[in-house]
Amino acid sequence: MNYFPDEVLEHVFDFISSHKDRNSVSLVCKSWYKIERFSRQRVFIGNCYSISPDRLIARFPGLKSLTLKGKPHFADFNLVPHDWGGFLDPWIRALAKSRIGLEELRLKRMVVSDESLELLSKSFLNFKSLVLVSCEGFTTDGIAAIAANCRFLRELDLQENEVDDHRGHWLSCFPESCTSLVSLNFACLKGEINLGALERLVVRSPNLKSLRLNRAVPLDTLQKILMRAPQVVDLGTGSYVHDPSSEVYNKLKSAFQRCKSIRSLSGFLEVAPRCMSAIYPICTNLTFLNLSYAPGLHGNELTKLIQHCRKLQRLWILDCIGDKGLGVVASTCKELQELRVFPSDPYGAGNAAVTEEGLVLISAGCTKLNSLLYFCQQMTNAALITVAKNCPNFIRFRLCILDPIKPDAVTNQPLDEGFGAIVQSCKGLKRLSLSGLLTDQVFLYIGMYAEQLEMLSIAFAGDSDKGMLYVLNGCKKLRKLEIRDCPFGNAALLEDVGKYETMRSLWMSSCEVTLGGCKTLAEKMPSLSVEIINDTDQMEFSLDDRQKVEKMYLYRTLVGHREDAPEFVWIL
Amino acid sequence: MGVGLKLGKGGGDVGGEKAKMGFEETELRLGLPGNIRAGEGEVARKRGFSETVDLKLNLSSKESSGVDPNEKEKNLLPCATDPAKPPAKAQVVGWPPVRSFRKNMFATQKSSSEESEKGGAGNAAFVKVSMDGAPYLRKVDLRMYKTYLELSDALAKMFSSFTIGNCGSQGVKDFMNESKLMDLLNGSDYVPTYEDKDGDWMLVGDVPWDMFVESCKRLRIMKGTEAIGLAPRAMEKCKNRS
Numbered sequence: 040m041n042y043f044p045d046e047v048l049e050h051v052f053d054f055i056s057s058h059k060d061r062n063s064v065s066l067v068c069k070s071w072y073k074i075e076r077f078s079r080q081r082v083f084i085g086n087c088y089s090i091s092p093d094r095l096i097a098r099f100p101g102l103k104s105l106t107l108k109g110k111p112h113f114a115d116f117n118l119v120p121h122d123w124g125g126f127l128d129p130w131i132r133a134l135a136k137s138r139i140g141l142e143e144l145r146l147k148r149m150v151v152s153d154e155s156l157e158l159l160s161k162s163f164l165n166f167k168s169l170v171l172v173s174c175e176g177f178t179t180d181g182i183a184a185i186a187a188n189c190r191f192l193r194e195l196d197l198q199e200n201e202v203d204d205h206r207g208h209w210l211s212c213f214p215e216s217c218t219s220l221v222s223l224n225f226a227c228l229k230g231e232i233n234l235g236a237l238e239r240l241v242v243r244s245p246n247l248k249s250l251r252l253n254r255a256v257p258l259d260t261l262q263k264i265l266m267r268a269p270q271v272v273d274l275g276t277g278s279y280v281h282d283p284s285s286e287v288y289n290k291l292k293s294a295f296q297r298c299k300s301i302r303s304l305s306g307f308l309e310v311a312p313r314c315m316s317a318i319y320p321i322c323t324n325l326t327f328l329n330l331s332y333a334p335g336l337h338g339n340e341l342t343k344l345i346q347h348c349r350k351l352q353r354l355w356i357l358d359c360i361g362d363k364g365l366g367v368v369a370s371t372c373k374e375l376q377e378l379r380v381f382p383s384d385p386y387g388a389g390n391a392a393v394t395e396e397g398l399v400l401i402s403a404g405c406t407k408l409n410s411l412l413y414f415c416q417q418m419t420n421a422a423l424i425t426v427a428k429n430c431p432n433f434i435r436f437r438l439c440i441l442d443p444i445k446p447d448a449v450t451n452q453p454l455d456e457g458f459g460a461i462v463q464s465c466k467g468l469k470r471l472s473l474s475g476l477l478t479d480q481v482f483l484y485i486g487m488y489a490e491q492l493e494m495l496s497i498a499f500a501g502d503s504d505k506g507m508l509y510v511l512n513g514c515k516k517l518r519k520l521e522i523r524d525c526p527f528g529n530a531a532l533l534e535d536v537g538k539y540e541t542m543r544s545l546w547m548s549s550c551e552v553t554l555g556g557c558k559t560l561a562e563k564m565p566s567l568s569v570e571i572i573n574d575t576d577q578m579e580f581s582l583d584d585r586q587k588v589e590k591m592y593l594y595r596t597l598v599g600h601r602e603d604a605p606e607f608v609w610i611l
Numbered sequence: 612m613g614v615g616l617k618l619g620k621g622g623g624d625v626g627g628e629k630a631k632m633g634f635e636e637t638e639l640r641l642g643l644p645g646n647i648r649a650g651e652g653e654v655a656r657k658r659g660f661s662e663t664v665d666l667k668l669n670l671s672s673k674e675s676s677g678v679d680p681n682e683k684e685k686n687l688l689p690c691a692t693d694p695a696k697p698p699a700k701a702q703v704v705g706w707p708p709v710r711s712f713r714k715n716m717f718a719t720q721k722s723s724s725e726e727s728e729k730g731g732a733g734n735a736a737f738v739k740v741s742m743d744g745a746p747y748l749r750k751v752d753l754r755m756y757k758t759y760l761e762l763s764d765a766l767a768k769m770f771s772s773f774t775i776g777n778c779g780s781q782g783v784k785d786f787m788n789e790s791k792l793m794d795l796l797n798g799s800d801y802v803p804t805y806e807d808k809d810g811d812w813m814l815v816g817d818v819p820w821d822m823f824v825e826s827c828k829r830l831r832i833m834k835g836t837e838a839i840g841l842a843p844r845a846m847e848k849c850k851n852r853s
Contacts, residue, residue: 042780113705115710115711116704116706116709116710116711117704117705117711118705118707120705153626161643173710173712199710199712199713201711201712201714201715227712281808282807282808282822282825282826283811283820284822285808285826286809286811287808287809305691308716332713332714332716332718381709381713382707382709383717384717385709385713385714385717386714386717414707414709439707439708441707443707463822472708496708498706504693523705544794
């Protein structure tokens with residue numbers, strides 16, 4: 040191991056970029072551990088409470104890029120109260136005090152304050168890239184600080200965040216000297232934008248490759264921007280409404296014709312279907328199309344558009360496309376790898392316009408499909424078995440039937456066999472979400488066949504503890520397990536407590552687990568943090584061990600119980 | 612593929628016997644909810660849980676299988692037709708699993724499009740109307756009318772006093788005579804024009820009514836002599852009159 044000087048090993052390690060591989064390298068021996076930690080630049084922390092900022096800084100002094108994830112996944116669906124945690128602040132304060140030259144920060148489901156953003160913007164001279172996904176707690180004032188102070192900013196990417204919009208001046212905070220922007224995404228902001236400032240920013244950013252606008256940017260501004268930035272590769276339109284017989288629209292058409300590099304298209308938050316023909320010239324080269332926020336686009340206009348997109352690899356669409364529309368996708372998009380079909384009525388009140396038929400058509404036409412998110416009205420075992428046969432390459436398979444315990448729509452049987460076929464056929468499956476009427480049987484199949492499974496989401500499924508046990512015993516690579524409204528109790532939870540140390544986290548809500556069971560687990564496994572989350576309007580928490588726990592979230596951690604837990608979180 | 616999978620295939624930890632057990636229990640459970648299985652403590656407990664789930668999803672045992680899906684959706688979520696309102700109690704928290712961001716986006720999108728769909732586009736489209744020679748301007752709501760003729764009538768009535776005044780002698784009699792008014796406006800020196808979204812001045816009447824309402828920012832009733840260079844039709848009108 041020590042035959043080479045350290046510099047040589049360092050050079051070799053430079054070629055190892057995946058986090059998993061780097062982690063493995065560091066475990067070989069002390070010497071490798073030391074060399075690896077000094078040369079590591081990118082760190083991924085999947086649960087911000089598994090480690091502390093101080094230990095991160097101590098181990099990786101050369102840190103340049105940090106990815107942090109906060110709240111558990113089910114927080115996306117309002118299952119986690121607002122102030123549960125996931126605060127960025129302690130991380131920024133610790134990093135700011137250290138000598139770390141942070142250049143990139145990527146956050147998901149964290150609570151970010153304006154003060155944190157301002158501190159961030161002032162503490163790291165070379166800061167280049169800020170990506171915020173599903174975060175909250177900040178306003179456009181925080182964004183303004185980033186714009187104003189980060190002199191070499193390359194990337195500002197805001198995806199689906201809840202931002203308090205103080206209207207518009209943040210764009211003007213980019214100084215005239217800022218010419219380094221490569222990527223700017225403010226589609227999730229709700230407020231007005233200084234259009235002039237936006238145009239001037241685009242003009243002085245020759246490296247701009249990715250630009251996603253918000254609803255407040257009208258079509259005529261889009262046209263002007265495209266004329267000045269024909270090199271753009273990823274475009275998100277703002278409001279896409281205009282009179283198709285107008286001069287502005289004609290100019291937009293010629294602007295699009297000059298944009299030969301666009302490979303990714305999204306936006307259309309407001310859309311005039313008759314204006315879509317301007318886009319046809321760029322459709323031929325598109326690899327990613329996101330129309331999932333464009334309910335105004337459906338029927339013939341939608342299918343006409345899709346028919347131009349022969350090279351599409353990723354498609355995000357609303358269910359108003361219908362089974363027939365999916366048939367058009369299947370016959371047109373032969374390169375399709377990822378499909379997401381979202382409900383056009385996300386409150387689940389209406390009827391999803393897609394069924395098992397659409398999915399079967401897709402599977403027959405798009406054999407390269409490896410990633411699916413599908414909200415639908417109904418499903419059948421026969422359809423799933425067919426899909427499994429047609430598409431053995433699934434890495435991610437997430438099916439959401441709007442009625443969560445709906446059986447096979449034709450036979451009225453549970454959907455065990457269908458999902459069983461999926462896990463047996465798709466040997467590389469890493470992520471799976473189930474829905475529909477399901478018994479313990481489906482978990483038997485999952486435990487037996489889903490050898491690569493890393494994340495499993497279960498709701499309203501199973502009959503007994505056996506279901507959960509099949510999964511815990513069978514899925515050796517399981518990292519994240521999230522369960523809601525299933526009849527799994529203490530027996531399943533406590534059978535193999537060591538398992539949870541091999542996983543990132545376990546979420547169980549509205550199951551049969553009791554307070555006593557959770558206490559037992561916490562006692563046996565001090566390396567886990569077992570959190571009981573009480574919704575605020577519940578009566579005072581009784582100490583009766585037999586009481587069922589409404590929400591339990593446990594995760595492995597190297598730093599013990601967190602100190603920022605709010606009142607309604609009880610850490611056992 | 613289906614049946615073959617169920618019994619004793621592979622599965623190290625699970626073991627043949629366990630798998631069999633699982634299958635048998637599954638078989639038992641394929642009955643409709645509400646059937647009582649005496650003496651099976653486990654099954655009885657499962658019933659209790661599934662009853663809880665049924666309650667949560669607001670289903671009665673009748674509806675949990677084989678019913679027309681449309682019907683079931685309606686019963687399941689009776690009040691959720693207007694997403695702008697908070698979801699009805701019948702809805703389950705966090706289901707369907709859609710990010711709040713997306714839910715909120717659709718709530719705002721739907722309520723704003725509902726507004727514009729009410730009563731033939733509930734947003735009024737008030738535009739200023741000026742008439743050459745008139746001492747002051749008027750305003751009309753274009754959405755009150757369905758055709759150019761209706762608009763023309765309305766404008767005629769609005770500006771009747773001025774035209775009478777300009778024409779001179781006839782006075783009140785002409786004011787009462789609608790057809791004469793129309794002649795005055797349509798046949799004589801006046802040419803109706805409008806400024807569109809691009810800022811261009813156009814002749815009224817060329818495009819379909821709906822498109823006109825969408826693009827019209829203001830109206831100007833021009834004197835024929837001023838309409839030179841506006842549009843060939845307008846030019847011709849001027850020539851014919853003189």
